[in-house]
Each structure stands twice: as structure tokens, then as C-alpha cells.
Amino acid sequence: xxxxxxxxxxxxxxxxxxxxxxxxxxxxxxxxxxxxxxxxxxxxxxxxxxxxxxxxxxxxxxxxxxxxxxxxxxxxxxxxxxxxxxxxxxxxxxxxxxxxxxxxxxxxxxxxxxxxxxxxxxxxxxxxxxxxxxxxxxxxxxxxxxxxxxxxxxxxxxxxxxxxxxxxxxxxxxxxxxxxxxxxxxxxxxxxxxxxxxxxxxxxxxxxxxxxxxxxxxxxxxxxxxxxxxxxxxxxxxxxxxxxxxxxxxxxxxxxxxxxxxxxxxxxxxxxxxxxxxxxxxxxxxxxxxxxxxxxxxxxxxxxxxxxxxxxxxxxxxxxxxxxxxxxxxxxxxxxxxxxxxxxxxxxxxxxxxxxxxxxxxxxxxxxxxxxxxxxxxxxxxxxxxxxxxxxxxxxxxxxxxxxxxxxxxxxxxxxxxxxxxxxxxxxxxxxxxxxxxxxxxxxxxxxxx
Numbered sequence: 001x002x003x004x005x006x007x008x009x010x011x012x013x014x015x016x017x018x019x020x021x022x023x024x025x026x027x028x029x030x031x032x033x034x035x036x037x038x039x040x041x042x043x044x045x046x047x048x049x050x051x052x053x054x055x056x057x058x059x060x061x062x063x064x065x066x067x068x069x070x071x072x073x074x075x076x077x078x079x080x081x082x083x084x085x086x087x088x089x090x091x092x093x094x095x096x097x098x099x100x101x102x103x104x105x106x107x108x109x110x111x112x113x114x115x116x117x118x119x120x121x122x123x124x125x126x127x128x129x130x131x132x133x134x135x136x137x138x139x140x141x142x143x144x145x146x147x148x149x150x151x152x153x154x155x156x157x158x159x160x161x162x163x164x165x166x167x168x169x170x171x172x173x174x175x176x177x178x179x180x181x182x183x184x185x186x187x188x189x190x191x192x193x194x195x196x197x198x199x200x201x202x203x204x205x206x207x208x209x210x211x212x213x214x215x216x217x218x219x220x221x222x223x224x225x226x227x228x229x230x231x232x233x234x235x236x237x238x239x240x241x242x243x244x245x246x247x248x249x250x251x252x253x254x255x256x257x258x259x260x261x262x263x264x265x266x267x268x269x270x271x272x273x274x275x276x277x278x279x280x281x282x283x284x285x286x287x288x289x290x291x292x293x294x295x296x297x298x299x300x301x302x303x304x305x306x307x308x309x310x311x312x313x314x315x316x317x318x319x320x321x322x323x324x325x326x327x328x329x330x331x332x333x334x335x336x337x338x339x340x341x342x343x344x345x346x347x348x349x350x351x352x353x354x355x356x357x358x359x360x361x362x363x364x365x366x367x368x369x370x371x372x373x374x375x376x377x378x379x380x381x382x383x384x385x386x387x388x389x390x391x392x393x394x395x396x397x398x399x400x401x402x403x404x405x406x407x408x409x410x411x412x413x414x415x416x417x418x419x420x421x422x423x424x425x426x427x428x429x430x431x432x433x434x435x436x437x438x439x440x441x442x443x444x445x446x447x448x449x450x
Contacts, residue, residue, distance in 0.1 A: 004420030007260035010034065010250045012238050012274065015042025016062070016408035017396045018265030019224045020076065024416035025263075026227035032259070033228060034252065036237035040225060043405075046216030047298055049362045051344050057216035058334050058346050060298050060365055062405050064089065068208035069198055070406040072413055080223040082213060087337050089210040091175070092313035093167050094306040096320050100167070101306040103313040113308060121163060128164035133202040136193045145190045148374065152185030171317040172201070174328040177403060178294045178350055178369040181328075188377045195402060212338050242276045248392050263394045263415055267291050267368060271395060281385045288379035289399050291368040294328075297349050301360040304331040304349050312336070318352065329355075370399040389418050 007029050011018045014035040022031045043061035050056075064087060065073055077084065094101035101113050102122075116122040135158065139145050145154075151173075155165055166181070173184040173192065184192075193202075200207035213219050225232060233252070241262055242249040248262040264271040272278060272286040305312050314336045318329040329352040335345050349356060353364070370376075380400055387395045394415040401407035416422060 004028065006030065007419070008032070008258075009261045009263060009419070010248065010257070010259040011263045011265055012241075012250075012271075013042065013264070013266035013397075014040040014225075014232070015265065015397070016044060016073075016405050017398060017412050018042075018263070019221065020409045020412035021263050021265055021396055021415055022228050023076070023224050024413060024421045025419060028421050029261075029419065030231070031228040032231040032233070032257075033225075034233050034236050034238050034250065036235070038235050040221050040232070040234070041218055043367055044217045044221065045365065045367075046218035047363050049298065049346075051300070051342070054342070056340060056342065056346065057218075057338075058298055058340075058348070058362075059212070059217045059338065060296055060348050060363070061367055062217045063332065063334075063337055063348075064210050064212055065405060066199070066208035066210045068200065072409040073406045076224065076409060077213075077220060080220055082220045082223065083215075084211040085214050085339060087210050087212045087339060088314055089207075090313035090315070090336070091172060092306050092311050092316045093171050094311065094316065094318060095167075096307065096318075099307070100319075101308060101311045103306070103311045113311070124161060125163045125168060128161050129168055130204075132160060132164065132169065133204070137197060137202050140190070140193050140197055145193060147188075147190055149189040150185060150374070151187045151189050151192045154189050155185075167319065171319065171328070175315050175317050175330040177372065178328060178330075178367075179292075179371065183292075183371060187372055188374050191372060191377060191402075216338070238274050240276045241274045243392055261389065261392050261394065261419065263396060265396050265412070267370070267397065268395075268399055279386065281382070285379045285382050285386055286395075288373075289376045290371050291399075292371055293366050293368050294350050295353055296365045296367055297353050297356055297361055298363040298365075299347050299349065299356050299361045300344050301347065301357045302345050303357070304347055304352065304355060305333065305345075318355075370403045372403070383414075387415070387418070394418060 009025055009029045009031050011022050011031060011033045014033055018033060019040065022033055025031050045061035046057050046059050048055055048057055067074070090103055092101065092103035102110055102116065104110055111117050170181045170184045173187065174181055196202050236252050236254065238250055238252055240251040248259045250257050250259060250262065264274070268286040268289040269291055272282065275282060304318065305316050312333055314333055316331045316333065318331065328350060330350050332348040333345065334340060334348055335342060340346060383395065383400060387393065396411035396415045398404055398407040398411065400411045
């Protein structure tokens with residue numbers, strides 16, 4: 001389709017999916033981007049803060065990516081010439097009420113709480129970790145995982161202990177997807193295990209190298225949006241999309257414009273609300289992929305981190321007083337993740353605002369993250385039923401895959417290919433056809449949150 005005539009294409013939403021779609025499509029088409037917010041980036045949200053006379057660029061949304069599962073995003077960064085730096089991806093769990101904590105990064109940090117060296121319960125937790133890693137890997141490779149089973153059902157069926165579930169696996173998953181423990185137990189089993197395997201989380205030694213962008217994740221935005229910068233409309237929410245045989249009408253407070261195609265690079269629920277004439281298939285598919293809000297606070301209150309400094313990790317999960325349906329409480333140590341040199345420790349915390357000293361708060365934000373269910377997994381596979389050039393309507397976003405930055409780029413490239421832009425817009429090393437779901441991306445706030 002590389003010979004497709006140039007068209008006027010509207011993109012709704014400027015998260016990674018919308019910006020990447022604009023980058024790919026601009027090689028052949030005239031792209032106009034509409035963004036409801038006052039800034040570009042969506043979950044790419046770097047905040048500049050001043051402390052002690054110095055300015056620091058702190059990521060509050062997308063933070064990290066790795067060299068295994070972000071191939072399309074990495075190619076874009078290379079093409080745009082955006083520099084990155086290696087970082088440490090470590091994970092701690094702490095429960096202040098009972099003075100329990102560990103950081104799984106090294107043997108020393110694993111036993112940061114020295115009494116765990118003599119704790120039979122802690123060794124049972126470690127044994128369950130090794131057993132799950134081995135069993136889940138074997139069951140995935142031999143295709144013994146039931147497609148209609150949830151993670152919680154699998155854990156209970158195989159007798160995994162409460163400590164392993166509550167103090168290791170479920171907190172880690174909840175931190176990755178910014179979910180609750182209850183949400184994690186309802187996750188599709190194969191989706192969860194495949195993601196963990198592909199990110200090296202079922203291996204003690206064989207793991208990817210993680211990276212952050214030097215100067216914050218927003219560093220890639222100017223280069224990625226340069227080809228269509230003159231046709232970006234900020235503070236311009238789209239109120240209605242009307243489609244016909246002759247084109248697409250995009251209505252905003254400024255009026256109505258005509259386009260040949262529309263790319264909805266916003267969340268599924270937002271896309272459905274904009275469509276003036278959604279088809280039954282669009283209603284079914286988009287409604288099956290819901291979102292939940294997570295509150296994010298940028299602050300300097302280190303009491304949200306483990307009590308023992310040797311247990312401080314990149315990601316720190318706090319169990320205190322949390323019911324299974326409450327949102328995850330996770331704090332990112334941004335000095336570790338972004339390699340910041342400062343006497344001040346910068347923290348980004350999800351869903352634990354009341355525990356933070358108000359005097360140490362630097363900023364408050366809300367980000368919506370997709371929820372993953374068995375019904376949503378079925379809906380993802382129906383993308384081609386509602387997204388096509390013939391219908392003049394295209395849907396992209398990280399929610400079509402695993403919810404992270406790579407998924408947004410992967411999804412944008414799928415739309416670009418449908419509009420004839422694969423070879424012209426993508427770097428030479430990008431494959432001419434997208435891989436199946438064998439390459440899974442990683443997290444950030446859910447990639448951190450990514």
C-alpha cells in the first residue's frame with residue numbers, strides 16, 4: 001500500500017500512540033493532531049521542579065524502557081537521536097505495621113532486614129518464588145495454561161502461599177499495571193505469565209537492561225512531533241466525530257473540519273464517547289476495555305520508602321493497611337531511576353496521597369490506566385472489525401496490547417501500515433509486517449509507569 005495517495009488525517013490524542021502515529025503518517029499524509037490538554041505527551045509527563053536553586057526534570061508518568069521488549073520505541077529513539085542512560089530496575093516490598101521489608105535486587109538487599117536470615121516463613125516465600133518461576137515457565141512453553149483461567153485461580157489451584165501472593169507476585173503485578181491486588185487476581189493467566197516471561201521476571205539472572213531518557217521522557221516529544229508541529233491544536237477537545245462515505249467531520253469548540261481519515265489515539269472510553277454514530281461492534285469492543293484513575297504525587301517524603309535505606313529500591317510497594325480492592329501504593333525512587341545527583345530524594349507515589357507530608361508535595365496528577373480482563377483480551381483480538389481505511393476510522397493505543405509505551409508505538413505502526421506508511425515512515429530496520437503478540441512491552445506509572 002506504499003503508493004496510497006496523500007490524505008488529510010486527523011489524530012485525536014497526543015500520548016505516545018498519537019505522536020508516533022503522526023510521525024509515521026507524516027511521510028505521506030497531511031496530519032492534524034487534536035489534544036484536549038494544554039500539553040503534549042499524555043503519560044509522558046516530565047515535571048520541572050526547583051529545589052535548592054537547582055532544577056530537576058522528574059518523570060511522573062512514563063519512566064523506563066528496556067532492550068528486550070521495546071524494539072519499535074527504541075528504533076524511534078535512534079531515528080530521532082534522543083539519548084538514554086542505563087538504570088537499575090529493583091523492587092522492594094515493605095509492611096511497616098509488622099516491620100517486614102525486603103528488596104530483591106541483590107542478596108544483601110534481599111536480607112536488608114537481617115532477621116529474615118533466620119525466618120522459615122521468609123525461606124518459604126523464596127521457595128515459592130523459585131517454584132512459580134519454574135512451573136509457570138514450563139506450563140507456558142508446553143501450552144498447559146488455560147486461556148479462560150485467571151491468575152488467582154492458578155495460584156490457588158497450585159497451592160501458592162499467602163506470603164508469596166501478598167508479599168511478592170501480586171504486589172509486583174499491581175505495581176506494573178497500577179492495579180489493586182483484586183484486579184491482579186482477575187488478570188488473564190496467559191497474558192500475565194507471558195508478560196512476566198518476556199520481561200525476564202521469571203528468571204533470577206537472565207533479565208533485560210532498563211533505561212531512562214536523559215533529561216526526562218519528554219525529551220523525545222519535539223523531534224517526534226516536528227513533521228506536523230504547525231498543525232497541532234492544544235486545549236482543543238473533540239466533541240463529536242461524524243463519518244460518511246465522503247470523509248470524516250471533526251467537531252471542536254472552534255468549529256467543524258473535514259478529513260479523509262481519523263485516528264483515535266485516545267483511551268477506549270474516550271473514543272467511544274466521541275463517535276457520533278458508533279456501530280454495534282465499536283460499542284461492544286471499546287466498552288470491553290475499561291480504565292481506572294490513579295492519583296500520582298511527586299514529593300520528597302522518604303517515609304513512603306522502606307525504613308532501612310539498604311532496602312530502598314527503584315519501585316517500593318507499601319502493604320500497610322491495604323485491602324485487596326484498594327489501589328496499589330507504590331513509590332518510585334526517582335534518584336535511582338533517573339540517576340539524579342541531589343541531596344534531596346525525589347519520590348513519585350501512586351494512590352497513597354494521605355500518607356504523604358503535605359509540606360513535601362511538589363505536584364499532584366491523575367493518570368488513567370487500562371484494566372485487563374478476560375473479556376478485554378477477547379476484544380483486543382477484534383481490532384480489525386472496527387479499524388480500517390475503508391471505514392475511514394482507526395484505533396490505536398497501548399490498551400490494544402499490554403498498556404505500555406512500546407504497545408502504543410506498536411499500535412500506531414499498525415495503523416500507519418493500514419494507511420500505506422510502513423516503509424516510507426519507519427526506520428529501515430523496522431519489519432514490514434508487525435510481529436504477533438510474541439514481543440511484549442514492559443512497564444512504566446505502569447512503566448514506571450510506561
